[in-house]
Amino acid sequence: MMDAVQISNVTKAFGTVTAVDDLSLTVPEGSVYGFIGPNGSGKTTTMRMISSIFYPDRGEVRVFGKQMLGARSELIGYLPEERGLYRKMAVQPMLEFYGELRSGRNVTTEVESWLTRLDLAKWASQKVQSLSKGMSQKVQFIAAVVPAPRLLILDEPFSGLDPVSADVIQSAILDLRRGGVTVILSTHDMHTAETMCDSICMIFRGKKVLDGTLASIQDQYGNDTIRVAAEDGAKCLDGLPGVERVRDLGQIQELRMARGCDPQQVLQTLIARTRVTSFSVMKPSLHDIFVRIAGPHAAEAQNA
Amino acid sequence: MHKGLHRILLIAKRDYLATIRTKAFIIGLVVAPILFGGGFLGIALIQSKPDIKERHVAIIDRTGVLAAAVIQAAEEKNAKDLFDKTSHRQVQPRYVFETVPPAPDPKLQRLALSERVRHEQLFAFIEIGPAALDAAPPSTNDKDSKPGPVATYTNAGGFDEASRWLGDAIDEGVQRVRLARLGVDPRLVPDVLSDVKVDRFGLVSRDLKTGEIHEAGKKNEIAEFGVPFGIMLLLGMIVMIGASPMLSAVTEDKAQRLVEMLLGMATPFELMMGKVLGALGTSLTSSAFYIIGGTLALSGMGLSGLVPFAVFPWFYVYLIADVTFLCSLAAALGSGCSSPQEAQQLAIVLLAPVMIPYFLIAFVMQQPNGAISTVLSLFPPFTPMLMLLRQAMPGGGVPVWQPWVGLMGVLAFTLLMVTAAARIFRVAILMQGRAPKVADLVRWAVRG
Numbered sequence: 001m002m003d004a005v006q007i008s009n010v011t012k013a014f015g016t017v018t019a020v021d022d023l024s025l026t027v028p029e030g031s032v033y034g035f036i037g038p039n040g041s042g043k044t045t046t047m048r049m050i051s052s053i054f055y056p057d058r059g060e061v062r063v064f065g066k067q068m069l070g071a072r073s074e075l076i077g078y079l080p081e082e083r084g085l086y087r088k089m090a091v092q093p094m095l096e097f098y099g100e101l102r103s104g105r106n107v108t109t110e111v112e113s114w115l116t117r118l119d120l121a122k123w124a125s126q127k128v129q130s131l132s133k134g135m136s137q138k139v140q141f142i143a144a145v146v147p148a149p150r151l152l153i154l155d156e157p158f159s160g161l162d163p164v165s166a167d168v169i170q171s172a173i174l175d176l177r178r179g180g181v182t183v184i185l186s187t188h189d190m191h192t193a194e195t196m197c198d199s200i201c202m203i204f205r206g207k208k209v210l211d212g213t214l215a216s217i218q219d220q221y222g223n224d225t226i227r228v229a230a231e232d233g234a235k236c237l238d239g240l241p242g243v244e245r246v247r248d249l250g251q252i253q254e255l256r257m258a259r260g261c262d263p264q265q266v267l268q269t270l271i272a273r274t275r276v277t278s279f280s281v282m283k284p285s286l287h288d289i290f291v292r293i294a295g296p297h298a299a300e301a302q303n304a
Numbered sequence: 305m306h307k308g309l310h311r312i313l314l315i316a317k318r319d320y321l322a323t324i325r326t327k328a329f330i331i332g333l334v335v336a337p338i339l340f341g342g343g344f345l346g347i348a349l350i351q352s353k354p355d356i357k358e359r360h361v362a363i364i365d366r367t368g369v370l371a372a373a374v375i376q377a378a379e380e381k382n383a384k385d386l387f388d389k390t391s392h393r394q395v396q397p398r399y400v401f402e403t404v405p406p407a408p409d410p411k412l413q414r415l416a417l418s419e420r421v422r423h424e425q426l427f428a429f430i431e432i433g434p435a436a437l438d439a440a441p442p443s444t445n446d447k448d449s450k451p452g453p454v455a456t457y458t459n460a461g462g463f464d465e466a467s468r469w470l471g472d473a474i475d476e477g478v479q480r481v482r483l484a485r486l487g488v489d490p491r492l493v494p495d496v497l498s499d500v501k502v503d504r505f506g507l508v509s510r511d512l513k514t515g516e517i518h519e520a521g522k523k524n525e526i527a528e529f530g531v532p533f534g535i536m537l538l539l540g541m542i543v544m545i546g547a548s549p550m551l552s553a554v555t556e557d558k559a560q561r562l563v564e565m566l567l568g569m570a571t572p573f574e575l576m577m578g579k580v581l582g583a584l585g586t587s588l589t590s591s592a593f594y595i596i597g598g599t600l601a602l603s604g605m606g607l608s609g610l611v612p613f614a615v616f617p618w619f620y621v622y623l624i625a626d627v628t629f630l631c632s633l634a635a636a637l638g639s640g641c642s643s644p645q646e647a648q649q650l651a652i653v654l655l656a657p658v659m660i661p662y663f664l665i666a667f668v669m670q671q672p673n674g675a676i677s678t679v680l681s682l683f684p685p686f687t688p689m690l691m692l693l694r695q696a697m698p699g700g701g702v703p704v705w706q707p708w709v710g711l712m713g714v715l716a717f718t719l720l721m722v723t724a725a726a727r728i729f730r731v732a733i734l735m736q737g738r739a740p741k742v743a744d745l746v747r748w749a750v751r752g
Contacts, residue, residue, distance in 0.1 A: 048564075048734075051568050053564065053567045053568060053734070054734075070571060071571075072307075072311070072568075072569055072570060072571060072574075076568070078565075078568035078569075080561065080564040080565055080568065082561035082564060083561060083565075084560060084561040084562035084563065084564055084565035084566070085560075085562070085565075086322075086562065087560065088322070089322070097314065097318055098565070098569065100314055101311055101314050101315070101566070101569040101570060102568075102569045104307050104310050104311075140565075143565070
């Protein structure tokens with residue numbers, strides 16, 4: 001199977017700031033490829049370069065084997081992070097405008113079908129400014145997927161969505177993927193990345209620092225994480241020998257072991273301090289890996 | 305159709321329909337000519353309500369013989385000018401004179417009369433000096449505050465018609481006394497001094513086919529001044545209707561994050577050109593409204609001969625070029641702004657190519673084929689307005705080559721502006737936060 005996107009040694013700078021630095025990656029066709037990374041790490045710039053909105057200063061971007069060189073293609077659907085809709089236009093004419101702009105043909109049928117599918121049919125003739133935020137997000141999503149792109153680029157598709165709307169969009173994305181569409185999405189939600197993405201790429205300060213499936217990424221770190229639930233909670237974990245970091249998740253805590261630390265020894269020490277109700281040794285979560293690379297401040301900024 | 309062209313036309317259609325369906329556009333279509341022509345309406349309104357309150361004027365006559373002649377001349381002018389000949393409505397104030405004997409201290413007398421003017425007992429006073437009857441009275445320097453042979457004193461504004469009116473009456477009175485002293489029968493003086501009517505004609509021509517000589521047509525003030533001025537005013541107004549909203553429209557699209565969405569589907573050049581064409585469509589719609597409306601109105605009044613059909617093709621060529629380059633400039637400037645407030649500060653740049661020619665109207669109309677008028681009308685940003693003004697003047701005699709050279713310049717300038725604007729637009733449109741400096745804009749325009 002060919003690669004949907006091939007980025008080779010791409011660099012993009014804005015003035016003195018290098019947003020993307022010698023980045024290379026490939027996105028297999030038909031996969032869901034997730035970009036993670038702190039704010040300002042270069043995810044959006046990379047996505048804009050794939051969409052030909054930005055041109056790389058160096059290197060090359062190929063989409064389905066072709067170098068884009070600034071051309072627009074109906075093969076690509078793009079949902080920007082900042083939502084842009086004509087507030088004074090009615091929903092359906094606006095979506096038809098966007099669809100025809102992308103494809104060069106009338107897309108009324110596709111628009112009607114998507115409006116029905118996302119339960120927006122009765123809002124078709126309403127002005128965009130009368131929609132709720134969740135509905136506007138769905139409309140924006142429809143604008144990206146009409147008319148049937150082969151590559152769908154979604155910059156923070158779940159940002160600001162309520163759980164019900166997020167589920168609807170997620171389900172639609174996975175349906176598109178089943179239909180052979182390649183999806184590139186960026187997300188701040190590590191759980192979404194873990195559950196939806198076939199491959200995950202972390203960009204940090206313009207450079208790729210992780211790339212692969214979740215399992216292959218976790219394998220790089222080994223079973224160095226303990227998830228524990230104890231009657232005295234986090235306070236009994238202070239100064240635990242062999243433990244580098246404790247992450248308090250409320251009802252459970254996540255411990256990161258130092259290299260060479262024996263989990264059995266940790267368990268014995270814990271039992272001596274309190275009653276342990278659950279103890280499991282596992283690979284680190286994507287969130288933990290993210291924090292290890294970007295630092296706790298970046299994680300806090302992400303979740304803010 | 306080429307995909308890029310299709311996208312340009314699609315964006316143009318959306319922007320065009322979005323604009324002409326707004327109440328602001330429809331109201332603007334009616335209000336704009338009122339605003340632009342408001343000055344003339346105001347003048348007409350003021351002229352229809354003249355100040356006709358009686359004006360009392362005192363005369364100190366140090367010659368002993370002139371006051372009576374001046375008063376007689378003034379009374380005759382009162383009788384002649386006071387009422388409109390057709391409506392019989394009073395259109396001027398009546399001037400009422402009183403003679404004041406000269407006092408021994410002229411300074412004190414002037415002060416006393418000035419006080420009467422301040423207290424509105426008098427409108428003005430006239431002091432006729434002893435040298436007023438001299439054949440060649442000593443000339444007075446305007447910078448010299450000492451009064452000449454005859455002086456009027458008033459606190460009326462500088463543009464008050466009264467100064468001219470009183471001046472004419474004094475002039476006529478003095479001339480009558482001088483002529484009487486030379487032995488001319490006083491009864492003949494009004495005829496001697498009556499104005500000679502001078503009619504203005506164009507040129508006589510010969511019909512090349514028949515050899516017949518055609519008499520010159522009488523020059524018409526409306527055709528001479530009103531038509532060229534009106535058509536230039538119309539061009540400027542329509543250009544501004546099309547171009548001025550572009551600045552804020554681009555900034556709003558940017559602020560509402562529409563731009564990134566659109567740039568995922570169209571190139572920056574396609575997006576900008578689509579917007580420019582949309583604005584051009586708006587201008588052409590406005591122009592059709594005014595041109596058709598104006599032509600029908602003039603025809604209805606039996607004045608279809610005043611419609612300058614010959615310059616309409618030029619009007620539209622200049623309109624298209626002017627709107628295209630101003631909209632491109634507006635798009636480029638708007639793309640660099642982060643808020644509509646920022647964009648407003650740049651509006652003056654857009655107004656300049658329309659407003660500066662307005663300030664030059666009087667100069668160009670006085671010397672339509674002078675060297676400076678020619679150079680100014682060949683300067684591309686001003687060509688549409690000034691060349692059109694010159695071309696619309698009947699018998700203006702603009703050499704045939706000039707409009708074509710001007711047009712070449714305008715088209716080249718427009719192409720240059722569109723290219724530079726597209727480069728700036730591409731770089732600036734996705735920038736947020738810091739507003740670009742002039743140096744940035746120049747660098748982007750040159751290098752892209």
